[in-house]
Amino acid sequence: xxxxxxxxxxxxxxxxxxxxxxxxxxxxxxxxxxxxxxxxxxxxxxxxxxxxxxxxxxxxxxxxxxxxxxxxxxxxxxxxxxxxxxxxxxxxxxxxxxxxxxxxxxxxxxxxxxxxxxxxxxxxxxxxxxxxxxxxxxxxxxxxxxxxxxxxxxxxxxxxxxxxxxxxxxxxxxxxxxxxxxxxxxxxxxxxxxxxxxxxxxxxxxxxxxxxxxxxxxxxxxxxxxxxxxxxxxxxxxxxxxxxxxxxxxxxxxxxxxxxxxxxxxxxxxxxxxxxxxxxxxxxxxxxxxxxxxxxxxxxxxxxxxxxxxxxxxxxxxxxxxxxxxxxxxxxxxxxxxxxxxxxxxxxxxxxxxxxxxxxxxxxxxxxxxxxxxxxxxxxxxxxxxxxxxxxxxxxxxxxxxxxxxxxxxxxxxxxxxxxxxxxxxxxxxxxxxxxxxxxxxxxxxxxxxxxxxxxxxxxxxxxxxxxxxxxxxxxxxxxxxxxxxxxxxxxxxxxxxxxxxxxxxxxxxxxxxxxxxxxxxxxxxxxxxxxxxxxxxxxxxxxxxxxxxxxxxxxxxxxxxxxxxxxxxxxxxxxxxxxxxxxxxxxxx
RNA sequence: GGCCCCGUGGUGUAGCGGUCUAACAUGCCUCCCUGUCACGGAGGAGAUCGGCGGUUCGAAUCCGCUCGGGGUCGCCA
Numbered sequence: 049x050x051x052x053x054x055x056x057x058x059x060x061x062x063x064x065x066x067x068x069x070x071x072x073x074x075x076x077x078x079x080x081x082x083x084x085x086x087x088x089x090x091x092x093x094x095x096x097x098x099x100x101x102x103x104x105x106x107x108x109x110x111x112x113x114x115x116x117x118x119x120x121x122x123x124x125x126x127x128x129x130x131x132x133x134x135x136x137x138x139x140x141x142x143x144x145x146x147x148x149x150x151x152x153x154x155x156x157x158x159x160x161x162x163x164x165x166x167x168x169x170x171x172x173x174x175x176x177x178x179x180x181x182x183x184x185x186x187x188x189x190x191x192x193x194x195x196x197x198x199x200x201x202x203x204x205x206x207x208x209x210x211x212x213x214x215x216x217x218x219x220x221x222x223x224x225x226x227x228x229x230x231x232x233x234x235x236x237x238x239x240x241x242x243x244x245x246x247x248x249x250x251x252x253x254x255x256x257x258x259x260x261x262x263x264x265x266x267x268x269x270x271x272x273x274x275x276x277x278x279x280x281x282x283x284x285x286x287x288x289x290x291x292x293x294x295x296x297x298x299x300x301x302x303x304x305x306x307x308x309x310x311x312x313x314x315x316x317x318x319x320x321x322x323x324x325x326x327x328x329x330x331x332x333x334x335x336x337x338x339x340x341x342x343x344x345x346x347x348x349x350x351x352x353x354x355x356x357x358x359x360x361x362x363x364x365x366x367x368x369x370x371x372x373x374x375x376x377x378x379x380x381x382x383x384x385x386x387x388x389x390x391x392x393x394x395x396x397x398x399x400x401x402x403x404x405x406x407x408x409x410x411x412x413x414x415x416x417x418x419x420x421x422x423x424x425x426x427x428x429x430x431x432x433x434x435x436x437x438x439x440x441x442x443x444x445x446x447x448x449x450x451x452x453x454x455x456x457x458x459x460x461x462x463x464x465x466x467x468x469x470x471x472x473x474x475x476x477x478x479x480x481x482x483x484x485x486x487x488x489x490x491x492x493x494x495x496x497x498x499x500x501x502x503x504x505x506x507x508x509x510x511x512x513x514x515x516x517x518x519x520x521x522x523x524x525x526x527x528x529x530x531x532x533x534x535x536x537x538x539x540x541x542x543x544x545x546x547x548x549x550x551x552x553x554x555x556x557x558x559x560x561x562x563x564x565x566x567x568x569x570x571x572x573x574x575x576x577x578x579x580x581x582x583x584x585x586x587x588x589x590x591x592x593x594x595x596x597x598x599x600x601x602x603x604x605x606x607x608x609x610x611x612x613x614x615x616x617x618x619x620x621x622x623x624x625x626x627x628x629x630x631x632x633x634x635x636x637x638x
Numbered sequence: 639g640g641c642c643c644c645g646u647g648g649u650g651u652a653g654c655g656g657u658c659u660a661a662c663a664u665g666c667c668u669c670c671c672u673g674u675c676a677c678g679g680a681g682g683a684g685a686u687c688g689g690c691g692g693u694u695c696g697a698a699u700c701c702g703c704u705c706g707g708g709g710u711c712g713c714c715a
Contacts, residue, residue: 083672097675116665133673141675158666161649165676167664168650172707225715245715272714394641394711486712496715550715594708605708 058094060140064126069145071096071122072153074183075114076164085111086144089122090164092188096140097129098122100147110150117156117163117180124148171596175610178601190598193312194586198265200308201285208300210261210287215250217243217267222560224497226270229280237627243269246579248496249564251288252536255575256567263287265582274605276594277528277584281603284531285585288577294519297533297576298323298475301523305473313589315471321523323475334453336479339527340472342465344456346449349373349440352425358417360401364442372448373440375430376459379404380437384462391458392441397451401440405432457527468591474524478502479532481518482549490551495520497550498543498564499534500576513549523580525588531580538575540568 055069076090085100085108100111107124114120124146135141159180161169166186174181181187202212221228221242228242246268254262264286271280289297299320306317322340329338332345349371353361361371380388389400403412403426410423418426430438439455441448460466481501483494493499495518501509505516520534537543543565547557557565583595596602603609618630 077675079674079677081672081674081677082670084674085672086674086677088675099673102672130673133675135675137675158648162665165664170645170649170707173649222715226713248715270714273712275714276709278714493715498715 056093057089057091057096058139060096060126060143060145062128062142065128065143066125068123068125068148071098071145073120074163075116075118075120075156077116078111078114080112087111087114088164089120089145090183092192094139097135097138097144098124098147099127099144100150104146104148107147107150110152111147114150114152115156115158117159117183118152119154119156121151121153122147122149172604172610175602175604178611182600187597190586190590190592191600193590194582194598196312197308197586197589198582200311201265201304203311204304204307205263205287208261208303210263211259212264213254213259213262214264215244215247215254215266217269219244219250224493226272229269229271232626232628234626245270246284247286248498249561251286251577252498252564252575253567255288255290255538256570256572258290258573260290261287262289262577271607274603274607276596277581277587279583279595279599279602280607282595283582284579285582286577286579288575290573290575292535292574292576294477294521294535294576297535297578298521301533301578301580302473302475305523309471309589315469317471317473321473321475323477325478326476326480326517327478329476330449334449334451334456335527336476337522337524337527337529338474338476339457339460340474341467341470341526342460342463344374344376344460344465346372346374346452346456347429349426349429352422352429353442356418356422358414360399361442364444367444369442369444370448371440371442372452373401373426373430373438374452374456374459375432376437376439376463377433378437378463379435380459385437385439388439388455388458391454392439392451395451395454396447397441397443399441400451400455401442403432403438405434405436405438407434470526471588472526476522476524477520478517479520479522480514481505481516481520481546482513484514491549493546493550494518495532495534497546497552498536499546500537500542501546509545509549516549519576521578523578525585528584528588530584530588531578533576533578535574535576538568538572540565543568 053070054072055064057071057073060069071089073089073091076088076095079086083102087098087100088095089098100108102108122145125148126143127146129142129144160177161173161180163180163183166184182191205212218231218241221230221240225245228245231241231243233239233241247264247266251262251264266284266286267281268284269281272278274280287300289300302317302319302321306319309315309317324338326336329336331348332338334346350365353365353371356362356365364371385400385402392400401414403410403415405427409415410426415423426432426438432438441451443451480494481499482491484490485492491513500519502517502519508516518534520532522532523530537546544554544557547561583598586598587595590598592598601609601611608614623629
């Protein structure tokens with residue numbers, strides 16, 4: 049069996065007609081006509097039809113016994129298919145291979161689910177037999193798409209003068225950020241490494257080291273609960289540049305996306321990608337990662353109802369709140385309104401006001417509470433046409449934004465406003481530097497503690513830190529946050545001021561980040577960068593709903609890898625070596 | 639931890655108080671078939687309906703608990 053003579057299944061063409069080929073692959077499907085037998089033979093390159101004619105008795109006999117997913121070797125000449133029997137669905141459809149010799153290399157049991165079709169199969173089962181699942185066209189296509197994407201990224205960044213440099217995975221744990229995966233040290237008992245959540249600090253130090261333009265396609269680890277777009281280990285495209293401002297970073301990133309979208313999907317991404325400030329995103333779309341594939345913009349209606357006597361609006365406005373609404377360009381029924389009301393309530397709104405626009409006025413249970421002027425204003429502000437519906441929330445600005453942001457998202461699908469293959473990129477800029485933690489009430493870094501404040505907001509740093517805006521930006525695609533970046537602090541005194549704002553004392557900062565502050569005292573260039581989730585990018589490019597569909601061996605919601613059954617119970621011998629002892633489990637746990 | 643959805647032959651679904659001795663498609667097994675390509679035809683095997691408990695004369699179907707999976711909120715500097 050000489051693999052050098054192998055012809056990939058999907059590459060057989062009319063040029064090879066008459067010459068013998070050696071095919072190696074999996075039996076995709078068998079069609080036994082009694083005399084003639086046809087087999088679709090599959091490998092990564094595609095599918096080719098193999099013909100078993102009774103004239104070649106030995107091969108024909110072997111062909112009759114072949115089962116789906118068995119691995120075989122076939123030798124024989126390429127033939128032109130008889131006129132009228134070509135298959136336009138296959139790249140190899142003009143020809144077929146006439147089997148003269150067949151080797152059964154591995155006989156397959158019937159697989160637990162159909163490998164030769166892409167129908168729905170329980171995900172747990174797919175993951176347990178992932179090696180079979182990866183044979184199916186959907187996953188094979190996704191993994192190859194992912195490869196082409198990482199290659200396009202490397203090609204582009206190399207061309208732009210970036211150097212790919214690996215950084216440590218076993219690093220010092222820092223308290224900020226997500227929960228760390230810890231790795232105990234054998235050589236230093238009682239000490240632990242953390243698996244890197246990102247190469248953030250190392251890449252900044254590479255800038256201090258004069259590497260100028262760095263990137264890395266890098267695995268990152270975060271021990272948090274799973275989501276459709278979150279895995280405990282995921283891959284980032286991480287990059288950092290010296291002597292740059294926001295526009296330089298955004299420019300490289302958007303040209304990078306334009307390049308890979310063109311290379312991989314043959315889709316043009318218009319550049320520059322539009323920008324919207326964080327504050328404007330919240331006002332117009334209710335979220336900091338707006339989906340711009342559809343309109344349904346949130347309208348500010350507070351002025352129209354400034355003197356309203358409608359009690360619910362009155363109370364909201366009097367206590368400093370707002371009235372905002374969305375025009376829904378269709379007559380949605382009571383059931384749909386009810387569903388949207390539930391969506392709004394889930395975000396803390398007390399309810400959802402709604403009016404049906406009619407040729408001469410409005411129809412709604414609450415119309416009677418409003419003056420003609422208010423209703424005219426409503427029509428003008430929303431541009432509502434007859435048969436449209438306007439929904440509104442009166443509440444604190446944050447609640448109204450969140451509620452209408454959710455309503456907007458929930459309404460778009462049923463209204464048929466989301467078209468397949470539509471990619472709407474948008475930069476969200478001017479993020480706040482700090483935010484207040486919902487549960488502890490402490491001030492934390494909105495992005496990370498190394499993000500530079502905007503110079504014009506520096507006077508607010510000590511007095512009103514929550515109003516300080518950062519030189520930070522997110523890239524959003526179709527309502528999914530792809531990644532974020534910022535211009536970093538490169539001055540030790542500024543870094544210390546921001547640490548102060550975060551309640552990190554000088555001693556704390558020296559202990560945890562002394563190496564960084566130290567480095568900044570030896571000639572640190574101004575620098576900034578970006579990182580995005582490669583899995584999410586591939587997911588969106590592949591039209592998938594979860595990143596598990598673009599990861600070869602993902603983990604489930606319990607962070608288990610069900611094929612190998614990881615994690616597994618700790619071996620006492622390993623624990624002894626590490627100087628570790630397990631605590632007894634609390635009785636209520638499992 | 640909260641909320642929501644889903645567990646029925648190998649796979650995917652239907653059935654949602656009695657007619658279920660559980661249906662359909664596909665896969666599997668046997669036989670027929672020389673131009674199929676989701677080949678076709680005939681026949682066959684295969685599920686006590688995730689588990690436990692309850693309601694009921696009667697439960698796949700209703701209720702409770704539980705196990706497993708997924709989505710989401712919290713969390714993700």
